[in-house]
Amino acid sequence: MELELLTTTRAFRRRLDLTRPVARQELLDCLDIAVHAPSGTNRQPWRFLVIEDPATKNEVAEYYRKGFAAYLSARTPRPDQLRDLASGQYLADHLHEVPALVLVCAPGRPPASPLQLASFYGSIYPMVWNLLLALHSRGLGSTLTTAHLAHEREVAELLGIPFDDISQVALLPVAHLKPASGPPSGPRTPAAELTRWDRWDNA
Numbered sequence: 001m002e003l004e005l006l007t008t009t010r011a012f013r014r015r016l017d018l019t020r021p022v023a024r025q026e027l028l029d030c031l032d033i034a035v036h037a038p039s040g041t042n043r044q045p046w047r048f049l050v051i052e053d054p055a056t057k058n059e060v061a062e063y064y065r066k067g068f069a070a071y072l073s074a075r076t077p078r079p080d081q082l083r084d085l086a087s088g089q090y091l092a093d094h095l096h097e098v099p100a101l102v103l104v105c106a107p108g109r110p111p112a113s114p115l116q117l118a119s120f121y122g123s124i125y126p127m128v129w130n131l132l133l134a135l136h137s138r139g140l141g142s143t144l145t146t147a148h149l150a151h152e153r154e155v156a157e158l159l160g161i162p163f164d165d166i167s168q169v170a171l172l173p174v175a176h177l178k179p180a181s182g183p184p185s186g187p188r189t190p191a192a193e194l195t196r197w198d199r200w201d202n203a
Ligand SMILES: Cc1cc2nc3c(=O)[nH]c(=O)nc-3n(C[C@H](O)[C@H](O)[C@H](O)COP(=O)(O)O)c2cc1C
Pocket: 009, 010, 011, 012, 084, 087, 088, 089, 091, 143, 144, 145, 146, 147, 148, 185, 186, 187
């Protein structure tokens, strides 16, 4: 396994090539790899809606921008988060130009209990990460986004998704990647600083 792929698959935003179309078969090939991810009792609860139509992308992007703006206004970012948020703003400004928006959905509504909630999202996000890896391995890229979910109901109506039966989980803007200019890996705290052994209250 190419471990380098794991440490270099970033939130690709400014590197997305907004001018080059993404072939449907290429996307389907990546989705076919992604769906090898685990899910609770192998339910495979993922469903995909790929949005390519420019007018529809425009409307979804409007909701995304509203959600992203609300997210920004509700928080005071740490200085080390400013770069990521600026890049997030770039994506919000250009979302409608990204060739394919992959909306990842799941049957049902998010449950209330922690156990069921873990199973609900935990049966989707490994597949999403697989997809990000598969895309990157083929010179494509994306970013896991959720900002539009602030307007999930409106987007469901726009796209003909039955809101009571199908949850939207993430929106992945997919494009070919332009050459890298920044660092290949994102900033991360070393695991040793975050790990305790045997007991939580051990020094
Ligand atoms: C659950 C989740 C939701 C996210 N939502 C958004 C989003 O709405 N918009 C966005 O631009 N990035 C979003 N991100 C991307 C993160 O900002 C990004 O993965 C993180 O900053 C690390 O980026 P890096 O790997 O390039 O360092 C989300 C990531 C996760 C895991």
